[in-house]
Amino acid sequence: MSNTARSLKEFRDIIGERYHSSDIFWVSREWRPSPSYRHAKKRTPYEVKLDIMMSPRIQHVVEEAAEDRKTPQELLYKEVDSILDEMGHKQQLPVIRWFGYFLTKVMKRIYSGVLVNSESIERMRDVMPDTPIILVPSHRSYADFLLLSYICFHFNISLPVIAAGMDFVSMWGIGRMLRDSGAFFIRRSFGNDKVYWAVFSEYVQSLVRFGEAPMEFFIEGTRSRSGKSLTPKLGFLSVALECFFSGHVPDVVLVPVNISYDRTLEEVLYAYELLGVPKPKESTSGLFKALRMLDEQYGRIHVDFAPPVSARLFCASVGLLDEHRSARAATYSPCLPHTPLANESRAVTDLAYHLVRQQQFNTVLSPFSLVALVLSNHLALSATDAKLGSIQVSEVVREVKWFKSVVETLGALVAIEGDVEKAVLESLKIHQSLVHLTPSNTLQLVKIHSPSVKINPSNLKGHNMSNKTLEIAVSMVMLQHYVNQVLHYLVNPAIITVVMQNLQDRETITKDDLFAKYKFLRSLLSYDFILHKPWEVKDYEEGLKQLDLLNIIEEVSPGNLVLGNHKKLQIILCNLMMPFLSSYEVVCQVVKQEAIEPCSSSKIVRCAQKRAEQCLYDGSLVHPQSLSLDIFNSALSSLVAMGGLKKLRDNGNVKYIVCEEKLDEISNELRKYLLQPEKKDYSYGRISSDYMAEQQKRAKL
Template structure:
């Protein structure tokens, strides 16, 4: 299936003399998401919250519970509202827009938007609240939907932001005045704050005539893959629907893809255990000079608007619906609906993934690293052409205008990571040798890795970050192929083992378990149709030894083998460590897995603390591990019979490829200089 999307660069019209200032000072009459009898301004939303019956009842309950006067508690609530609430200052928005455009042109980026989807959404606005749910891959995400709305004359969204920004001098207030509202990372142990936040969000959704935007994943995905969703914020935003305050709510899944993520290098080091630097205004100012570079293009793809009423049906009557609307809370059944909806939206975000030349070039580069074979430019172009066909046949949205010019552009964007040598062959550039300060070593989260390991690992992890967004298209077929490659197998047995591996890798490759049978059948059909497996009745077999196999089939065999090597190898290492330890704390397990991965010289991505944590969670999900808390430590305990089965199955399908990611691999160009971390 070939999916074509019409993208338009919305920055291009601004690239003229006085184009930025003229655009940001124009008359602006935005389309609102709600056409109510009264227009509610940010201050009106705050007033509604403070005068609510709900918060008044909470204050009465807290008075009785804590013996504190209602007047004192009300002052606390007022302070919480001031901490949380968004504002809208048009002069600040215009100046911030000028700054955003200036920085964008300094970074030489284009912002490509699925314009037909935006215009179609805009036409439907005015009847009910709209939630923008974008993927979260970079801090730049905070600006993009706001600028998109300004460009298309849509009311600017109220955007949920973390307290890291709140504490940044000047920046925190400017973000608030352009639509940000702030929320703490945890609500535990602060019932009054929790109640205030919930009611503020509920009021914002039900009365403010602008989209509400938040990141369902809750944090930036350092792996560039979909994370399991957090449910709290979605539950808050849907309460007006369940309480029948609004007739419907529209959810808009959004995928934001980058040619080059600003935090690419930082993310690679965070995977290895180097702590992230604290966000400060001074740090932001210092970082601005690093943005004077070519960062390539950004792709914003809006999925089809989703009606909550159509998805969930009308809210059912319950004991909660007998209460005044202000006092209604989510029932357990409604919370289950919220969780299922959140999981579904993540898969819709995945469906909106835009595969770019950056992703394709990184796949080709990683393929050449696995083969220990340097590719000339013509071979690279040929491989990318083949990959485009493969990914489109798997249902991917591939955006490419001209492969040759696209490769040249991406090589400029990623010149510190990959380049063509004098013979026009594609090479990976190793990272500089790092001297870690004692302070950084002391704060390392995992095993203290050798300098040589870090040098070899960082560039490979950076390449993997641009492969990861594409993997959800390949993983089902790769698992089907690898399981069947061991020898003849019945379809029923293949499906049983496939579902177990999907459980084990649930946190590494997010998916909906409820539709796994359909995904399995599609993957199996794909493997048989493309000649990597043969089918005789209910028996499946590997066709890699078939002499009639063509070059394209061999390439597909190899791609399906290495696509899941890092995940399976990490999973195997986790299983081995837990079989050895029987019971241990989470931090100790992370360190031990990193230690044995370094000793065995596995794929460098297996050193990722994120990947290791995901695989440990997968073993819990498959019931091979028990997980519980003792004081502040998370403890894992082996379930021997289940763990032994998982260990055996994992080891049986890991491809036996010789992996070389050090200076003996001819694809890697090594740097001599040192850097300080």
């Protein structure tokens, strides 16, 4: 939980300001960014390239590769030169001004505000002269890519140099403009290519050492399609911090940034991707087709910069003191490849998880995230109780107002000021393509998928589901995207509640027994949520305090707990976890059958999705969002980590084989926590009436 209280009053609408002056005059103003790192050395792109080509590491790896490959060094230097041309960034102010003008026009058209915590900007500006800065934003949309540069331009801060994937390079015109705006391009995977590894490492470390501009990278590695934070990728952070561990810089400051969207630009594409339809390849023509989004409204963006994190102070807090760095610097060889020591790797892992958690707790929750949670819970209940019927908007408003107070108790900041009903109705207007407000003032999900959408079965990453299933699943996965944005505030209390919900009425459980069961579910879900193992005791104790505060648990005697009286919130917390636990149980069933012999992950995922579809129709599963491949893949990773599956590597191929005894142990324990719904007919007619609006809209692929 964030240690500092935040307020919506701290946020300043930088797009609203653009309505009161000329956009062209604003982007062409004299731009004097505040000083960055005081020891920075300004270099041209050619000088950057030359420094890297002449570095001891590159010379050493070229000598080694020449010998290994039996290739002249001249050819390898040409390879290095080619990699640097592919990778290298520029910062051309005329291009940056043009981009600023274009982005201003787009954002004024589709967003009602871009609100930035101006106090957090000043906090970052204060530390910039003292140390190299690395910006670490959350990654939910392609819009993240240039948004921080736009904000820095607005506040007269040096523009960041941005680590970007190679996807954009082939886009005619776009790749060059991104490069000229400060992007440097890196491949998604390097394999065993020692030359590329050396060039990449030297490039990143050169940017950190010289500190001529802040650096920006996405620690999640890729955009989160699900709306949840992804497990952090450690490679880039580890390479960047080698400069600190080796003593080349006295410190590095990392600034986690949260970018919160009322509505995600790629919401429909994400839903299809999660259901197994591959994303279309990035192209300039695709970008122009996507410009039809300019006819829709996407609400507001909130951007908050978390307190800067000193690598030196953080490492000291986990036991890696200055003495280690002094000893490391004395033995450091600039020629050798990047090889972090074991205690450095642990510190980098802890730091990476800390950065992601700081991103999470600087979220600004949109009103629609709470609407989605209320609606999703209602749909889960109505799937097993037809008496519930449709939900009135007045009831949604009442539930949002109540749940806002719940999540604020847990430390959340919700973007609702004043009238809750007004905020809910505005959010429904923004999301009218997903949630339909009927003339009778009830809410229904719109059927996004249409049979006219052509999907090539040969390209699918999952099972070839029927159109009837997709008509339900696409909308529900889209809705879950917004529910997921709330879950990091709720996951620990929810796990504890799921365990206790399994108890008989007024049955007690000791804190130690509860912790053992909590650890099991936490380990199982650790690839779906940011649940770092070293935090488990602290998170458990914090979760107990939160549940006590919410009247969900009571301590009837020292160390003995029972469920409290807040049944409504208990049910909601359990329903939030059920789509994940249900998917995990499906995966357990599938691997027990399919992975008797070594089996690929793609086959397991396809079979799991097929079984989940069957379970929806026989009534043993009531959560269409459980069809998400994202959850199936997380389940596979968890089962490997917990010993239920063994990962095998054969000629570069990864396969899995079941460890039956351990898998049975995991599956049997998991089944204790699954709330089995009453068996009901889950025919298409029933799904359609419960989940879909009469008004149908086609997906915008």
